[in-house]
Structures are given as C-alpha cells and as structure tokens.
Amino acid sequence: MDAVAVENLTKVYPTRKGPVQALSGVSFRVAAGEIVGLLGANGAGKTTIIKIVCGLVRATSGRAEIFGVPSHRAEVARHVAALLEGSRNVYWRLSVEENLRFFAGLQGIPPRQAKKQAQELIQFFGLGEKRKVTANLLSQGMKQKLALACALIKGTPVLLLDEPTLGLDVEASHELRGFIRELASARRKTVLLSSHDMGVVEDTCARVIILSRGRVVADDRVPNLLALFRTRAYRVILRDGLPEGIATQLAARFSTFRWLSQERALHVELSPSQSFYELVDALRGANVEIEAVGRSEPDLEEVFLRLIREEKGT
Amino acid sequence: MRRFHAFWAIFTRFLIEIKRYPFNTLSGIVTLYLIFLLLFAGAKYAQGFGVNVFGEGLEALVVGFLVWTFALTAYSDLSWEIMREAQQGTLEQLYMCPFGFRFVSLAWVLSSFLVSLLFTGALLGLMMITTGKFLRLPLGTLIPLLFLTLAPIYGVGFLMAGLALVFKRIQAFFQILQFVFVPLLFLPAEEWWAKALPLSLGSRLIREVMTEGKSLPALPALDLLMLLGTASFYFGLGLCAFKACEKVAKDRGLLAHY
Numbered sequence: 001m002d003a004v005a006v007e008n009l010t011k012v013y014p015t016r017k018g019p020v021q022a023l024s025g026v027s028f029r030v031a032a033g034e035i036v037g038l039l040g041a042n043g044a045g046k047t048t049i050i051k052i053v054c055g056l057v058r059a060t061s062g063r064a065e066i067f068g069v070p071s072h073r074a075e076v077a078r079h080v081a082a083l084l085e086g087s088r089n090v091y092w093r094l095s096v097e098e099n100l101r102f103f104a105g106l107q108g109i110p111p112r113q114a115k116k117q118a119q120e121l122i123q124f125f126g127l128g129e130k131r132k133v134t135a136n137l138l139s140q141g142m143k144q145k146l147a148l149a150c151a152l153i154k155g156t157p158v159l160l161l162d163e164p165t166l167g168l169d170v171e172a173s174h175e176l177r178g179f180i181r182e183l184a185s186a187r188r189k190t191v192l193l194s195s196h197d198m199g200v201v202e203d204t205c206a207r208v209i210i211l212s213r214g215r216v217v218a219d220d221r222v223p224n225l226l227a228l229f230r231t232r233a234y235r236v237i238l239r240d241g242l243p244e245g246i247a248t249q250l251a252a253r254f255s256t257f258r259w260l261s262q263e264r265a266l267h268v269e270l271s272p273s274q275s276f277y278e279l280v281d282a283l284r285g286a287n288v289e290i291e292a293v294g295r296s297e298p299d300l301e302e303v304f305l306r307l308i309r310e311e312k313g314t
Numbered sequence: 315m316r317r318f319h320a321f322w323a324i325f326t327r328f329l330i331e332i333k334r335y336p337f338n339t340l341s342g343i344v345t346l347y348l349i350f351l352l353l354f355a356g357a358k359y360a361q362g363f364g365v366n367v368f369g370e371g372l373e374a375l376v377v378g379f380l381v382w383t384f385a386l387t388a389y390s391d392l393s394w395e396i397m398r399e400a401q402q403g404t405l406e407q408l409y410m411c412p413f414g415f416r417f418v419s420l421a422w423v424l425s426s427f428l429v430s431l432l433f434t435g436a437l438l439g440l441m442m443i444t445t446g447k448f449l450r451l452p453l454g455t456l457i458p459l460l461f462l463t464l465a466p467i468y469g470v471g472f473l474m475a476g477l478a479l480v481f482k483r484i485q486a487f488f489q490i491l492q493f494v495f496v497p498l499l500f501l502p503a504e505e506w507w508a509k510a511l512p513l514s515l516g517s518r519l520i521r522e523v524m525t526e527g528k529s530l531p532a533l534p535a536l537d538l539l540m541l542l543g544t545a546s547f548y549f550g551l552g553l554c555a556f557k558a559c560e561k562v563a564k565d566r567g568l569l570a571h572y
Contacts, residue, residue: 013567014566015566048567051406051567055409055410056406056409056564056567056569057564057565057569074411074412074413074415077411077412080410082407082410084403084406084407085403088403088404089403089404089406089407091327091402093331093334093335094327094330094331101323101326102327103407105319105320105324106408106411106418108319108320111323114319150407
C-alpha cells in the first residue's frame with residue numbers, strides 16, 4: 001500500500017476577489033520509506049498539497065489518503081505528522097522538554113513513554129543543554145530542530161515537512177538536511193518535503209515532483225530529471241585568450257560556440273555527430289594553449305527553470 | 315486510555331502556562347475582587363436608602379457575581395485560546411490530534427472548568443469574608459449544577475471560537491457579549507421564558523443550594539429537567555455553529571491565518 005496517495009486533487013479558494021485555483025488535477029503516490037520533494041515557486045501549490053494531505057484544508061475535489069485513510073478524517077493523524085511554517089509549530093513559553101512531552105501526550109502516548117521518547121529525541125537533535133530552556137530563547141536553528149522533534153515524537157510513519165529550512169543559516173540548514181536524510185534511512189520514515197530551495201531538495205530527496213501553477217510539471221527521480229536536460233556542453237579555459245580569426249573559424253564550425261573573453265573561456269555544446277577531439281584539434285592547430293576543460297552538467301535548478309519555462313511557453 | 319493521556323497533556327499544559335504567567339493569574343483574581351468590592355459598596359450604599367438593588371440581598375449578589383465570574387471564564391477561555399493558538403501557529407498542530415479538534419477543545423474546556431473551580435473558590439472565600447455572609451458549599455450538588463448552568467455559556471464559547479477561526483479578530487463583539495450575561499443572571503427565573511434562557515434558572519438553583527442548603531434531590535425535578543434541556547440545547551447549538559465555522563475555515567485555508 002502507498003504511504004501517500006493523491007488523486008486528481010483540485011483546490012479552489014473562494015476569495016473576495018473571486019475564486020483562486022490553487023491546484024488542478026494533481027496526482028502522485030509516495031511509497032513507504034521514500035523521501036519525495038515538492039518543488040515549485042511561491043504560489044505553485046506546495047503548501048496547499050501538504051495541508052490537504054494532513055487534513056487542514058479541504059480539497060474542492062479529488063482525494064488524498066495516508067495508508068488508505070482519507071485525509072479529512074481525524075484518524076489520519078495516527079499516520080502523519082507535519083512540520084508547517086517551521087518553528088511556528090511549537091509553544092514558545094514551554095521548554096524544549098515540555099513541548100516534546102505535550103505533543104507526545106496529544107497523540108495519546110502515556111506520560112512515562114513520552115518522557116523516554118523526549119529524552120531520546122533531545123539526544124538525537126543535540127538539544128541536551130537546552131532541555132529546560134523555553135522555546136522563545138532558542139536560536140532559529142534550534143527552534144526548527146525542536147519543531148522537527150515535536151513532529152517526530154508522535155511516532156507516525158509519514159512526515160510532511162513544509163519549508164523545513166526556511167530562515168536558517170547555511171550551517172543550520174546543512175545540519176537539518178542531515179537529520180532529514182537520516183529519518184528515511186535509520187528511522188524508516190516516509191517524507192514528503194516541500195521547498196523552493198533547490199539545494200535542500202537535491203540534497204535530501206531521491207524523487208522530485210515539480211509544480212507550476214497548481215499542476216504537476218514533472219515527477220521523477222532526480223538523476224532522470226537531470227538526464228532530461230543533459231547536453232554535451234564543454235567549457236574550455238584558454239591560457240592566453242583566443243585570436244579573433246580563430247574565434248570566427250570555430251563559430252563557423254560549431255554552431256553553439258560562445259567566447260567569454262573576460263573569463264578567457266569558450267563554451268560549446270557538441271552535436272551527436274561531433275567529437276570533443278575535433279574541438280581540441282582545432283585549438284591545437286591554431287597554437288592555442290588549453291588551461292582547463294570542464295563539462296557543464298545541468299543542476300536541479302536549471303532543470304526546474306527549464307521545465308517551468310516550457311510549461312509557461314516562454 | 316489514549317484519550318485520557320491526551321487530556322492529561324492538555325491539562326498539564328494549561329497548568330504550566332498558569333504557573334509561567336503568575337502575574338496574569340493573580341491580577342485576574344484581584345481585578346474580579348475589586349469589581350466585587352465596588353458592587354458591594356454600591357449595594358450597601360443603595361440599601362442605606364432602602365433600595366434593595368439585587369432583590370434578594372447580599373447572598374444574591376455573591377452568588378450572582380460568582381456565576382458571572384464562572385460564565386466569563388467559560389466563554390472567553392476557548393475563544394481566546396483559539397485566537398492565541400492561531401496567532402502563534404500551533405492551532406494547526408492541535409488540529410492534527412488523532413482524536414479530533416473537538417476533543418482537544420472539550421479537554422481545554424474541562425481543564426478551564428477545573429482550574430476555574432479553584433480560582434473562583436478562592437474568590438468566593440474573599441467575598442464571603444468581605445460580606446460576612448458564609449454560604450453553604452455542598453460540592454456534590456454545586457459542581458453538577460454549576461456545570462449544567464455553564465454548559466450554555468460553553469456553547470456560546472464554541473460559537474465565539476468558531477467565529478474567531480473564520481474572522482480572527484472578534485474582540486469588540488466578544489467584549490460586548492460578556493455584559494449580556496449580567497441581566498440573564500437576574501431575570502425572574504420562575505417565568506418559563508426566563509428558564510429557557512441561559513444562566514437564569516441555573517443561577518437561581520445555585521442560590522437556593524448555597525443559601526438554603528438544599529440538596530440535588532430537594533430541587534424541583536421539572537426545573538432540573540429544564541436545566542438539563544437548556545444545557546444540552548445551547549451547548550449542542552454552539553458545537554454545531556463551531557462545526558460550520560470550522561468547515562468554512564478549512565475550505566478557505568484559514569486555520570493558520572491570523
């Protein structure tokens with residue numbers, strides 16, 4: 001059985017200025033133990049999907065289920081916990097330990113067990129010294145860790161993380177990514193993570209669903225998405241620049257040739273019939289010395305931008 | 315049992331927050347006591363001119379004020395709490411309780427009632443010392459009567475909480491409503507129409523218990539039935555209104571907004 005099943009989900013928000021279409025026929029499934037990223041610009045529908053899946057927003061049509069339980073039923077909370085809007089999910093006047101024990105209790109976990117689990121999570125997230133400190137006195141990174149721990153203490157198999165690294169500095173974000181990766185590997189959690197930060201998604205998710213204007217534009221494993229836009233593009237840095245005559249010759253021979261004079265680099269995308277050695281031979285023939293050669297690989301950001309542009313027809 | 319653990323977690327948090335804001339808790343009691351002193355001084359002054367302001371003397375004043383204090387807490391606690399939770403961003407987490415948000419709010423209401431018993435008990439002690447009128451406190455009769463009397467107010471509390479979910483800022487309406495409770499306490503509770511309204515019959519029965527020492531079986535059965543009926547009706551109405559507002563909030567995605 002799928003951990004998360006979303007089928008033909010549509011959401012229209014009624015507003016004073018008229019209806020706003022947030023989702024249009026979104027469908028996807030997440031298998032148990034998978035970490036899947038929802039990637040999209042602001043307003044793409046990521047948060048709406050997450051909130052429908054955990055039962056906080058009603059879908060206009062379609063269905064969302066967690067392990068077969070419809071998301072609008074309260075029992076769905078036995079299977080899913082969510083970190084929404086980052087650190088705003090904890091009680092600022094309660095200490096780290098009090099927060100954890102409260103959320104465990106809310107799930108129906110007996111106090112003794114809640115205390116034990118709280119201790120474990122405090123250790124896991126390195127919050128030992130801050131155990132008795134109220135949440136309002138913690139740094140942003142620690143608040144975020146606490147919010148994640150509060151979601152984890154519920155012991156649900158599925159975790160929904162909406163912008164988990166929002167507002168964190170590089171170091172804290174890196175640390176939190178590590179924790180998220182560990183959730184799937186060591187704790188066997190299913191994670192659906194939404195973010196507009198490519199780094200977070202690329203670093204933590206094996207599969208990515210790209211959204212644009214409430215629609216799924218792509219849904220695939222990260223290497224497959226990267227392969228979609230992989231080209232035979234090379235960047236060659238020359239020691240002493242490129243004489244103008246040679247540049248003209250190369251441009252005539254390689255249609256994608258670009259000379260970036262400030263960087264002393266040339267950029268070329270080879271066609272399937274062309275070989276990289278043709279380019280090297282041409283440069284050597286003109287007595288141009290090569291300093292370095294690199295292959296340009298598309299990253300997730302580039303894939304995302306190209307898919308979105310294609311979808312928008314720009 | 316899992317539900318009890320959830321209730322216990324909510325009750326414990328309620329107590330922790332009271333402990334963490336001692337000034338707020340104490341100032342609440344002191345303010346109510348000062349209001350009572352003003353009323354008491356006014357009533358004494360009026361009685362000097364032969365005017366019996368509260369109809370049935372000081373006992374009526376003490377009991378009426380006591381029920382009003384309870385009513386204020388009963389209807390404000392839940393809606394304030396919902397506004398606060400929405401503001402700090404924890405409301406959605408409460409909605410993700412596996413027993414449902416209605417369970418969470420009922421647990422909150424029960425916690426608030428239990429804590430109110432304690433604080434209002436202290437206030438009652440102060441009032442009795444001030445007036446020199448020592449009322450009877452048969453808790454076995456008083457607590458169920460008090461709960462039935464306040465049930466319609468909890469219903470209003472649920473209605474207000476529902477409105478807070480949708481409209482967020484309802485403080486103005488909220489403050490006006492608390493003064494509507496005052497005349498309800500002093501309506502002629504022997505009239506059928508007054509019995510059908512919240513607070514009126516219940517406060518009269520509480521007065522009878524506290525001044526005449528009547529026990530539950532000694533109270534008119536028809537009145538008790540009427541009290542049970544109004545309690546269920548207004549409480550149910552409040553819950554239905556809350557459910558309707560909750561549906562609107564979930565449709566519009568308003569649970570996290572403030």
